[in-house]
Amino acid sequence: MAGNEHKLIVSGCIGAGKTTAISQLSKIRVVSTEAQNNDIQNSSKAQTTVAMDYGELSLDNGDRLRLYGTPGQKRFDYMWKVMAPGSLGVILLLDNQRKQVLEELQEYLAVFQSFIQEQRMVIGVVRSNEYHYPSVGDYYAYLRSVQLQAPVFSIDARRRSDIVLLINALLSQIEMKIKLQARSVS
Amino acid sequence: MLAKTLQLAFHGLDNHDEVWIRSVFNIALSRLKHQWELGTQERAQVLISYPGCLPEIKDHHHHLLVMIQKDDDRQIPGTLVLPQPLRSQAFLQLLNRCGDEIEQGTSGSQANYRDQTTPLEASANHPEQTAPLLVLPPYLHWVNVVHQALAAQQDVAVLVGGEPCYVINNRTRRIAALCGAVSPLRPSYLVHQWVNYSDEQLQQWQTVPYQLNDEMLRLPAERWWSLDSLLWHFGLKCALQKRLMLPPKRMAYRLWRWPDFGELGAATDEPAIAAALSAAYLEPQEVVSLADTELTKVQRFLQAALVCNYLLQRSGVASDQDLDELALNDKKTESKKQELEQEKESSLGILGVIRNAFNLKR
Incomplete structure (x- = not known):
């Protein structure tokens, strides 16, 4: 009998490293829908994801963890909404190089609000070593200003350990919520 | 209620303040009393700027002017004040007040926004928003x-x-x-x-x-x-070095932000400690049990978080109030409890298997 399937979403702006992050985790060769980037104004990448990236892992109990990467461009934002339902959680990658990064965060928060409210979202900020502003503290200040809470880490999407850190934080949040809920009803 | 949409514009704001205002404005639109949109300086009824920029603003008498300034800065007559550091509740309340004044045609009033402490503004001072400093030992003053x-x-x-x-x-x-x-x-x-x-x-x-x-x-x-x-x-x-004062036993703590483990590096169980502490006010011993770790690790974590000003604290035993927020509202029958317990075990089991796949087993 086939095992159960679990879904994890990696979202974020164009060029933030979503495809790279999924490649770090997937045990299969990542299925990518890359096309020539016609949005040079927003990113200098030659190629970019236009539909989704897909990777997966087989788990010890026969289940499968499916990893989906959303396209980064705003014009594909309908894909974010299509892909999110039923997933375990969302890893959001933001690029500190981008001038409107806080505004982009706001757009993602609007789409993934239910995930952040249920403590099923973590945020990784790339290139914060080169671009110090906004600082991680600024992201927290922003989240507090809109009364939301999520872990924010400065990461390098090319480092597997950084992506695994995001997974660890996401799983820890979900586990803690389950344990605290169970404790409150017992 | 005004039928027309009010317009808000900025003059001379630095990137940080403008991005902050735009972001909070867009998110909070539906919570405002009046209809608002971002507009041009020429057409906006409300203009946000800094006192230093006032001489540059043409026809400033046509606007309701809001100055971003620090609490101890002198207020400019005829303007409203949006205090720095910026806070969302204060900003939203200010927009509601501007809307009211425009509606009543009293926009020339010189009332000081900061003098009006209302429940909304009081809530902006809630520790969750302001993260008050906890007392550190004298050597860390x-x-x-x-x-x-x-x-x-x-x-x-x-x-x-x-x-x-x-x-x-x-x-x-x-x-x-x-x-x-x-x-x-x-x-x-x-x-x-x-x-x-x-x-x-x-x-x-x-x-x-x-x-x-x-x-x-x-x-x-x-x-x-x-x-x-x-x-x-x-x-x-x-x-x-056992140098800091250890947290008193009957004190409960909560993290208002996580340490940046991306920069610091993290031991495998530190995200679990952080997750527990950011979910509810907890005593150290409760964190030990929830995060399945050791008391000394929790104490070290708490003390580092204390120095970084990431912690909120509450005296006395951690109440179940926070936990109740997380609980389902209906009364649980015994069979329902068992069902929930099974669900919990099953969910934690799946998460454990996923942890295994990334060598994150604690």
Whole structure:
């Protein structure tokens, strides 16, 4: 009998490293829908994801963890909404190089609000070593200003350990919520 | 209620403030009393700017002017004040007040927005939003002052022996050492140095507001280190030396933000400790049980978080109020409880299997 399937979403702006992050985790060769980037104004990448990236892992109990990467461009934002339902959680990658990064965060928060409210979202900020502003503290200040809470880490999407850190934080949040809920009803 | 849509515009705001206002404005539109949109300076009824920009604003009498300024700055007659640091509740309340004034045709009034403490504004002072400083031991008084200065968006210098030895850039939360400038100190060496100062020596350190000059701002990037990272490691080392006051037993803590493990690196169980502490006010022993870890690790974590000003605290036993927020509202029958327990075991089991796949088993 086939095992159960679990879904994890990696979202974020164009060029933030979503495809790279999924490649770090997937045990299969990542299925990518890359096309020539016609949005040079927003990113200098030659190629970019236009539909989704897909990777997966087989788990010890026969289940499968499916990893989906959303396209980064705003014009594909309908894909974010299509892909999110039923997933375990969302890893959001933001690029500190981008001038409107806080505004982009706001757009993602609007789409993934239910995930952040249920403590099923973590945020990784790339290139914060080169671009110090906004600082991680600024992201927290922003989240507090809109009364939301999520872990924010400065990461390098090319480092597997950084992506695994995001997974660890996401799983820890979900586990803690389950344990605290169970404790409150017992 | 006004039928028409009111327009808000900005003049001369720096990037940080403008992005903040745009973001909060867009998210909170539906919560405002009146209909608002962002508009041009020429057509907007409300214009947000700084006092220093007032001479540049043409036809400023046509606008309801809002000045972003610090609490102790003198209010300009005929303007409303949006206090710095910016807070969402204060901003939303200000827009509602502007809408009311325009509706009533009283926009020329000179009332001071800050004088009107309403329930909304009071809620903006809730610890969750403002993260009040917790009391640190006297030898860490300088750290407390650093946090206060950064909260007031000021650059600061730490004086050692009366001379500026470290400067901190508020915008980037990075610190540079001015002493030992010939050969830049490594962060780990700096932490080691701090830990080796006696309590009496550290107690004499002073923190003062400081204007970073061009020369300092041009210091190479490798001379600026993350303040949070230094304070975190300093807190951990102090805890290892049993130097900080241990958290009182009957005190409950909550994290208002996670440490940046991306920069600090994290032991496998530290995200679990952080997750527990950010979910509810908890006593150290409860964290031990929820995160399945050791008390000494939790205490070290708490003390480092204390030095970094990431913690909120509440006296007495952690109440179940926070936990109730997380609970389902209906009354649970015994069979329902069993069902929930099974669901819990099943969900935790799946998460454990996923942890295994990433070698994250604790």
